[in-house]
Amino acid sequence: MFEYKVKKQSKNSSLRTGVITTSHGEINTPVFMPVGTVGAVKTVAPWELRELGAEIILGNTYHLYLRPGEKLIKKFDGLSSFNHWNGPILTDSGGYQVFSLGAGKKTKSGENLVKISEDGVEFKSHLDGKKHYFTPEKVVDIQLAIGSDIIMPLDVCPPSLASKPEIEKAVRLSTEWLKRSKKHLDSKKLKNKPALFGIVQGGIFPDLRKYCAEEMIKLDLPGYSIGGLAVGESQAEMLKIVIQLDSILPKDKPRYLMGVGTPDDILKATKLGVDMFDCVLPTRMARHGVAYLLSDGDKFRELNLLQSNNREEKSTIDKNCQCLVCRGGFSRAYLHHLIKEKEILGIRLLTLHNLHTYINLMKRIRKSVDK
Amino acid sequence: MFEYKVKKQSKNSSLRTGVITTSHGEINTPVFMPVGTVGAVKTVAPWELRELGAEIILGNTYHLYLRPGEKLIKKFDGLSSFNHWNGPILTDSGGYQVFSLGAGKKTKSGENLVKISEDGVEFKSHLDGKKHYFTPEKVVDIQLAIGSDIIMPLDVCPPSLASKPEIEKAVRLSTEWLKRSKKHLDSKKLKNKPALFGIVQGGIFPDLRKYCAEEMIKLDLPGYSIGGLAVGESQAEMLKIVIQLDSILPKDKPRYLMGVGTPDDILKATKLGVDMFDCVLPTRMARHGVAYLLSDGDKFRELNLLQSNNREEKSTIDKNCQCLVCRGGFSRAYLHHLIKEKEILGIRLLTLHNLHTYINLMKRIRKSVDK
Numbered sequence: 001m002f003e004y005k006v007k008k009q010s011k012n013s014s015l016r017t018g019v020i021t022t023s024h025g026e027i028n029t030p031v032f033m034p035v036g037t038v039g040a041v042k043t044v045a046p047w048e049l050r051e052l053g054a055e056i057i058l059g060n061t062y063h064l065y066l067r068p069g070e071k072l073i074k075k076f077d078g079l080s081s082f083n084h085w086n087g088p089i090l091t092d093s094g095g096y097q098v099f100s101l102g103a104g105k106k107t108k109s110g111e112n113l114v115k116i117s118e119d120g121v122e123f124k125s126h127l128d129g130k131k132h133y134f135t136p137e138k139v140v141d142i143q144l145a146i147g148s149d150i151i152m153p154l155d156v157c158p159p160s161l162a163s164k165p166e167i168e169k170a171v172r173l174s175t176e177w178l179k180r181s182k183k184h185l186d187s188k189k190l191k192n193k194p195a196l197f198g199i200v201q202g203g204i205f206p207d208l209r210k211y212c213a214e215e216m217i218k219l220d221l222p223g224y225s226i227g228g229l230a231v232g233e234s235q236a237e238m239l240k241i242v243i244q245l246d247s248i249l250p251k252d253k254p255r256y257l258m259g260v261g262t263p264d265d266i267l268k269a270t271k272l273g274v275d276m277f278d279c280v281l282p283t284r285m286a287r288h289g290v291a292y293l294l295s296d297g298d299k300f301r302e303l304n305l306l307q308s309n310n311r312e313e314k315s316t317i318d319k320n321c322q323c324l325v326c327r328g329g330f331s332r333a334y335l336h337h338l339i340k341e342k343e344i345l346g347i348r349l350l351t352l353h354n355l356h357t358y359i360n361l362m363k364r365i366r367k368s369v370d371k
Numbered sequence: 372m373f374e375y376k377v378k379k380q381s382k383n384s385s386l387r388t389g390v391i392t393t394s395h396g397e398i399n400t401p402v403f404m405p406v407g408t409v410g411a412v413k414t415v416a417p418w419e420l421r422e423l424g425a426e427i428i429l430g431n432t433y434h435l436y437l438r439p440g441e442k443l444i445k446k447f448d449g450l451s452s453f454n455h456w457n458g459p460i461l462t463d464s465g466g467y468q469v470f471s472l473g474a475g476k477k478t479k480s481g482e483n484l485v486k487i488s489e490d491g492v493e494f495k496s497h498l499d500g501k502k503h504y505f506t507p508e509k510v511v512d513i514q515l516a517i518g519s520d521i522i523m524p525l526d527v528c529p530p531s532l533a534s535k536p537e538i539e540k541a542v543r544l545s546t547e548w549l550k551r552s553k554k555h556l557d558s559k560k561l562k563n564k565p566a567l568f569g570i571v572q573g574g575i576f577p578d579l580r581k582y583c584a585e586e587m588i589k590l591d592l593p594g595y596s597i598g599g600l601a602v603g604e605s606q607a608e609m610l611k612i613v614i615q616l617d618s619i620l621p622k623d624k625p626r627y628l629m630g631v632g633t634p635d636d637i638l639k640a641t642k643l644g645v646d647m648f649d650c651v652l653p654t655r656m657a658r659h660g661v662a663y664l665l666s667d668g669d670k671f672r673e674l675n676l677l678q679s680n681n682r683e684e685k686s687t688i689d690k691n692c693q694c695l696v697c698r699g700g701f702s703r704a705y706l707h708h709l710i711k712e713k714e715i716l717g718i719r720l721l722t723l724h725n726l727h728t729y730i731n732l733m734k735r736i737r738k739s740v741d742k
Contacts, residue, residue, distance in 0.1 A: 040709060040716040047699070068708045072683060082705055312443060328418070334453055337439045338411060344715055345411040 002149065002195035002222050004029075004254045010369045014246050014273030017369045020056075020254060022149035023192045024080055024088040027055040029254060029275035030365055032266065032358045033090060035283065038063045039073075039083045042283045043348045044355065046085045051324075052352070053359045056149075057085055058278045061142055062094035062101075066125050066132075070145035078147020090278070091143050092258070093152040093199075094134060096227070098123045100157065116156060116173070136177040137184040143194065144185075151194045152225060153181035155201060160232035167203040167228075171212045174201050182219055195222040197256060203228055204237045206244055213248045224249050225256040226274070230265070239268055246273040263292055263300040263361055270365050282354035287347050289339040292357045293318035300357075303332075305350065310336040323356035325349045373520065373566035373593050375400075375625045381740045385617050385644030388740045391427075391625060393520035394563045395451055395459040398426040400625060400646035401736055403637065403729045404461060406654065409434045410444075410454045413654045414719045415726065417456045423723070424730045427520075428456055429649045432513055433465035433472075437496050437503075441516035449518020461649070462514050463629070464523040464570075465505060467598070469494045471528065487527060489544070507548040508555040514565065515556075522565045523596060524552035526572060531603035538574040538599075542583045545572050553590055566593040568627060574599055575608050577615055584619045595620050596627040597645070601636075610639055617644040634663055634671040634732055641736050653725035658718050660710040663728045664689035671728075674703075676721065681707040694727035696720045 003021040010016060020027040034041045034049065037060045041049060049057065059079050064070060076082035080089050098114060098121055106112055115122040120135035136154045143151040154177050156170035178198050185196050198216035202208030216224065226245055229238045242257065249255055256276035257269050266277050282292065289306040303317060313332035317325065325335075330349060338346025374392040381387060391398040405412045405420065408431045412420060420428065430450050435441060447453035451460050469485060469492055477483055486493040491506035507525045514522040525548050527541040549569050556567050569587035573579030587595065597616055600609045613628065620626055627647035628640050637648050653663065660677040674688060684703035688696065696706075701720060709717025 038708070038712045038714060039705075040714050043715040043719070045695075045716060045719065047695075067712065068682070068704070072704065075683065076685070076702065076704065082702070084699060084701055084705070311439070312446065314447070324416075324418075328455060330455055331447065331453070333439070333443065333447065334410075334455070337409070341409045341438065343409060343411045344414045344718070345416060347715070348414070348416065348719075 008369050013271040015271045015369055017366045018275060022088045024149055027088055030270045030362055031055055031276055032362045033058050033278040034355055035278055035280050039079055043351045052355050056088040056090055059089055059091045061091045062097035064146055065142050066127055070142045074145040088149045090150040091146055091148040093139050093154045095155040096157045101126045136180040140181050140184050148194050151196050152199060153178045155199045164205055167208055171201050171208050175215045197221060197223040197225045199225040199227040201228045204233055209241055209244055213245055223254040225258050227258050230259040230261050242269055242272045267298060282358050283351050286350035286354050291317045291350050291353050305335045305339050317353055323353045325353045379740050384642040386642045386740055388737045393459045395520055398459055401641045401733055402426055402647055403733045404429050404649040405726055406649055406651050410450055414722045423726050427459040427461055430460055430462045432462045433468035435517055436513050437498055441513045445516040459520045461521040462517055462519040464510050464525045466526040467528045472497045507551040511552050511555050519565050522567050523570060524549045526570045535576055538579055542572050542579050546586045568592060568594040568596045570596040570598040572599045575604055580612055580615055584616055594625040596629050598629050601630040601632050613640055613643045638669060653729050654722050657721035657725050662688045662721050662724050676706045676710050688724055694724045696724045
């Protein structure tokens with residue numbers, strides 16, 4: 001099941017709060033979805049995710065298909081049971097990974113690693129180089145086996161510096177594939193049907209974005225993703241497209257800005273009517289020793305704990321933060337030491353802090369509307 | 372402060388329960404002490420250690436001296452505050468690390484990495500090759516700065532295959548250094564004086580062990596460690612020395628079998644009157660994908676979760692285990708997947724299980740006496 005209701009619309013901007021209901025639970029929007037590529041949010045246990053207040057996590061279809069394979073996951077009643085998260089899950093389609101891990105790259109014999117046809121896409125596993133073939137229908141089937149609550153259609157993700165004709169082709173093919181995905185999903189008799197979102201492509205070209213969005217809206221989908229952003233363009237370029245799509249996409253459907261972003265990106269995009277976000281930054285930056293903290297009011301800054309000025313610093317990451325790490329009084333000096341020693345505990349503590357910061361940001365945003 | 376009281380003596384063996392009281396808290400013996408080399412038990416947060424029922428953890432003087440340095444730790448009121456464990460801490464003397472990381476190894480120019488004199492030992496940091504010098508007095512001072520509750524004297528740890536004359540020399544020097552350590556500690560006026568244990572050396576030679584133990588007992592120390600075991604000898608050889616020392620060491624002082632061991636080693640050594648154990652096995656084996664589980668009764672076996680027969684296995688590691696991972700229902704298949712993907716969460720979950728197994732073994736042993 002899938003239901004979305006706007007709870008309250010801000011009077012000052014397109015910001016709104018809402019509730020998504022799935023068979024695995026409710027999700028309050030705007031929401032940040034921690035990324036669990038291979039079925040685990042890096043370093044974080046499911047009970048910690050729940051304590052952090054996460055309401056939905058992401059899985060990556062490409063990775064889960066390759067290992068452990070969707071057949072195995074189905075035997076365990078879906079990813080949410082397999083990994084004991086026991087809550088709502090969204091999976092991407094694998095399109096982004098297929099293209100980002102292989103597009104433009106060639107084998108030693110000069111063969112393209114990724115071959116797109118009208119029917120689907122052939123690619124080589126980044127694990128062992130074996131050939132695989134994705135069609136829109138197959139990707140829906142994989143996500144059904146994974147048991148996701150929200151699924152994405154196979155799409156063509158051109159590189160960030162692609163020419164307009166390339167992006168135009170990607171838009172056309174992604175729209176065709178979305179239609180096939182929907183048709184395939186509609187043909188299934190299922191007790192719990194996941195929600196298939198459309199992914200609006202079109203790079204930074206407003207005419208292509210408009211065309212793509214309008215074509216997809218015709219399909220009356222339960223939600224709309226904005227793809228092909230956060231791939232190297234400036235924040236201003238990204239937000240320009242988000243502003244445009246805010247005026248085109250239906251107000252009664254959730255909008256998901258894929259792969260975005262920094263706390264500042266998210267704060268700004270929620271004011272432009274975006275409801276859902278996912279990003280590897282809080283977990284990845286933790287692995288690099290970086291914590292996010294509020295500097296003043298709504299401004300976030302990055303604190304690099306590896307820097308030597310933290311060596312003797314007794315203060316916590318953020319004196320106003322209520323996460324386990326800051327509230328627990330762990331000093332920057334101890335975190336500096338752990339990160340320097342490459343101790344996993346250091347990465348864990350920074351990950352907990354960063355995810356808390358992201359999830360807490362969403363709570364504050366929702367509260368600013370619902371107050 | 373340091374106090375040890377025998378609680379109950381078993382009638383069937385030398386097994387006994389006891390309580391050690393330190394200024395950081397009480398420790399019920401026999402006890403397993405998780406190893407936190409650089410100030411963190413690998414992958415485990417301090418609140419998790421408390422939940423697991425750990426009552427004391429280890430720190431390594433050698434590592435902490437090199438990074439972050441004992442001066443920094445002192446500024447944070449000792450390791451137990453710095454790392455937020457807030458409980459009792461035992462530190463080794465660094466002797467073992469100095470010798471195991473450098474003994475017998477030579478620099479490119481043919482120089483010995485470790486140079487022993489009557490006064491102390493010169494060694495090179497494994498981090499940057501810089502020269503350092505340890506004396507018995509300096510090592511006491513470092514451990515005072517670290518703020519340990521139980522400290523070890525600098526000792527000479529010959530390699531496992533050393534000749535009897537080499538071990539004889541090590542015994543003589545270790546005994547001298549222990550006397551200097553005690554004298555140095557006794558000269559300090561401190562509110563909270565840590566307990567200095569003697570470390571009985573002597574390899575697998577009963578005459579050397581006897582001599583060493585008797586010399587050290589003359590110093591009337593608060594506790595006695597058994598060093599130089601678990602370095603390659605058989606379990607039978609190790610237990611033979613433990614049996615011998617059980618008849619020599621005073622009954623009213625705790626005995627600490629350094630670096631031991633497997634659950635089976637520990638089970639057997641407690642019956643020979645050993646009260647304290649530390650070992651990297653539960654954390655290290657977790658990083659290699661191995662879990663310890665009870666197979667029947669008191670028999671433990673190793674379960675390698677990387678093995679492919681776990682790929683689709685729905686059962687937990689150990690159906691009788693009450694750890695977060697087993698009680699939580701995490702399947703062997705999911706753990707297999709995480710370990711295979713090198714996901715930190717996999718190492719974490721196995722570490723939690725293994726530490727629970729070790730700590731729970733000690734609880735069961737204590738219960739068998741106190742019942």
